[in-house]
Amino acid sequence: MNSSLKSPSVSFVFGILLTLLLQITSISAGEPVPEGWQQIAMRKPVKPEFSYLPQGSFDGKGALAISAAPDQTESHGAWVKSFPIKGGQGYRFHVWRKTEGLAVPRRNAVVKITWLDEKGNLIPSRVQGADDRVRPVFPADGNTNKAGWTEVTDVYPVPTEATQAKVELHLRWAGQGRVLWSLPELNPEAAPAQRIIRLASAHLRPRNGKSAMENCQQFAPLIAEAGKKQADLICLPECLTMCGTGLDYADVAEPVPGPSTEYFGKLAKEFNLYIVAGLLEQSGDLVYNTAALIGPDGKLVGKYRKVCLPREEIEHGISPGKEYPVFDTRFGKLGMMICWDVHFPEVARNLANNGAEVIAMPIWGGNPTLAKARAIENQVFLVTSTYTDPDRDWMKTTIIDKEGKMLSIGKDWGTLVMAEVNLSQPKLWRFLGNFRERIYRERPVEGFVEPTETR
Structure with a gap:
C-alpha cells in the first residue's frame, strides 16, 4: 500500500484534538480579567453574568461587563477591587459607564467605595464618634457623551487611618440589560476647595x-x-x-x-x-x-x-x-x-x-x-x-x-x-453616612402614584 494513503497516526490525531480542545477552552474562558478584579453576587440565586471586553470601551481601555442572567427575575452582583491608598489626602475616583436595556441606570448601575484600614475594617468616625464608622460613598453620575458613556467621578478626602479603598461596580435589581464599566481609576488629587x-x-x-x-x-x-x-x-x-x-x-x-x-x-x-x-x-x-x-x-x-x-x-x-x-x-x-x-x-x-x-x-x-x-x-x-x-x-x-x-x-x-x-461640606448622618449621595441612588423610581379611585 502507498504510504501516502495510510491512516494518520494515533499521536497525530490526539494532537489535533488536544489543540482544538485548548482553543475551545480558551474561548469559553474569555479574555483574562485585569489584575485584582473579582466577582461577587449578593446571593447565589441573583448572580449575574460577568465578562471582560478588551475593546469594550470607546477609549480602547476595555470594559468590565455585568449582564442580567436570562433565567433570573432579577440580577445583582458587582466587580470588586481593593486599591492601596494613603490616608489623609484627597483621591479622585473616575470611571466611564455605559448601560444597555436598564430601566433606571441611577439605581441599576452604581459605584460604591468603602475606605478600610489595613485589616479590612471600617474606619472610626471622627465626626460622629468612635462608636460609629466612616460609611461608604457613592460617586454621582456626570455628563453622558454621544456614544452613551456616562462619566462617574468625584474627589474625596480620605480618612487618616485608611490604607485601602474597596471599589464596587454594581449591576443591581436588573431583570434585563447590562452595564459596561470602562476600567476605573483612583488617583491622588487635592481635595476640592471649600465653597x-x-x-x-x-x-x-x-x-x-x-x-x-x-x-x-x-x-x-x-x-x-x-x-x-x-x-x-x-x-x-x-x-x-x-x-x-x-x-x-x-x-x-x-x-x-x-x-x-x-x-x-x-x-x-x-x-x-x-x-x-x-x-x-x-x-x-x-x-x-x-x-x-x-x-x-x-x-x-x-x-x-x-x-x-x-x-x-x-x-x-x-x-x-x-x-x-x-x-x-x-x-x-x-x-x-x-x-x-x-x-x-x-x-x-x-x-x-x-x-x-x-x-x-x-x-x-x-x-x-x-x-x-x-x-x-x-x-x-x-x-x-x-x-x-x-x-x-x-x-x-x-x-x-x-x-x-x-x-x-x-x-x-x-x-x-x-x-x-x-x-462642599456634606452632612454625615449617624450610621448612614452622606445621605445626599444616597438619595440619588436609593430614592423610588417614581413619585406618588395617582389613586385608582376618586375619594
Whole structure:
C-alpha cells in the first residue's frame, strides 16, 4: 500500500484534538480579567453574568461587563477591587459607564467605595464618634457623551487611618440589560476647595406703597447692606410688589423680565450679588406667582412659577407653574420655590433631584416644621423671607441648614438675616453616612402614584 494513503497516526490525531480542545477552552474562558478584579453576587440565586471586553470601551481601555442572567427575575452582583491608598489626602475616583436595556441606570448601575484600614475594617468616625464608622460613598453620575458613556467621578478626602479603598461596580435589581464599566481609576488629587458662601434674607414687610415700584424701592437699603457684607445671595419675600398696596394680584402683574427685574438688576450689579424677588408675572392672559432670579451682571438668570397654589390664589385666577428649574450660579446650583409649595414634599424634592444645593423661598407665611423637613430630607440649605411676625409660632425669615437648624432668624422688621455656610461640606448622618449621595441612588423610581379611585 502507498504510504501516502495510510491512516494518520494515533499521536497525530490526539494532537489535533488536544489543540482544538485548548482553543475551545480558551474561548469559553474569555479574555483574562485585569489584575485584582473579582466577582461577587449578593446571593447565589441573583448572580449575574460577568465578562471582560478588551475593546469594550470607546477609549480602547476595555470594559468590565455585568449582564442580567436570562433565567433570573432579577440580577445583582458587582466587580470588586481593593486599591492601596494613603490616608489623609484627597483621591479622585473616575470611571466611564455605559448601560444597555436598564430601566433606571441611577439605581441599576452604581459605584460604591468603602475606605478600610489595613485589616479590612471600617474606619472610626471622627465626626460622629468612635462608636460609629466612616460609611461608604457613592460617586454621582456626570455628563453622558454621544456614544452613551456616562462619566462617574468625584474627589474625596480620605480618612487618616485608611490604607485601602474597596471599589464596587454594581449591576443591581436588573431583570434585563447590562452595564459596561470602562476600567476605573483612583488617583491622588487635592481635595476640592471649600465653597463657603454668604446667604442673606430680607425681613421686611412693605408699608404704605401705592405701586409695585414703590414697594420695590423699600428693599434697596437691605440689598445695599447685603452687598456691603459681601453676601452672595439675598432672598426677598413673596408678592412683594402687591403686599400692603391694597391692589389685587392682577393689578401689579408685569412681564418677567420687566420693570421690577430691571430695577433689582441695577442693584444686583451695583452690589455684586444675586437677588431672588417674589413678583406677580403677566404672561399673555395668565398671571403667575413667580420668583425671579437676577444675577450680579444685572440680568435675569431665570424664574420659577409657583406650582402649588392655595385657595386664595386660585380664587383670584392665578395659574400654577409646571416646571422645577435649577440655575447655575457662581457659588453653586440654586432652586426656588414659593410659600404654599413648602407644604408639599414634591416641589423641594424635584428641585433637589435637578441638582439644587440651595433653595430660596419667598413666603408669606407657612409651617416652619415643614420648612425644616424640606431642608433635611433633601440635604439643601433653605433661605426664607416671610411677612410673618417673628413673635408668632409660624414661619420665620431665616436660613435653615441640612440638619433643620435655623442659623439666623429675623426678629425686627427692616433687618437683614445672614449666615455663612459651606456647600462642599456634606452632612454625615449617624450610621448612614452622606445621605445626599444616597438619595440619588436609593430614592423610588417614581413619585406618588395617582389613586385608582376618586375619594
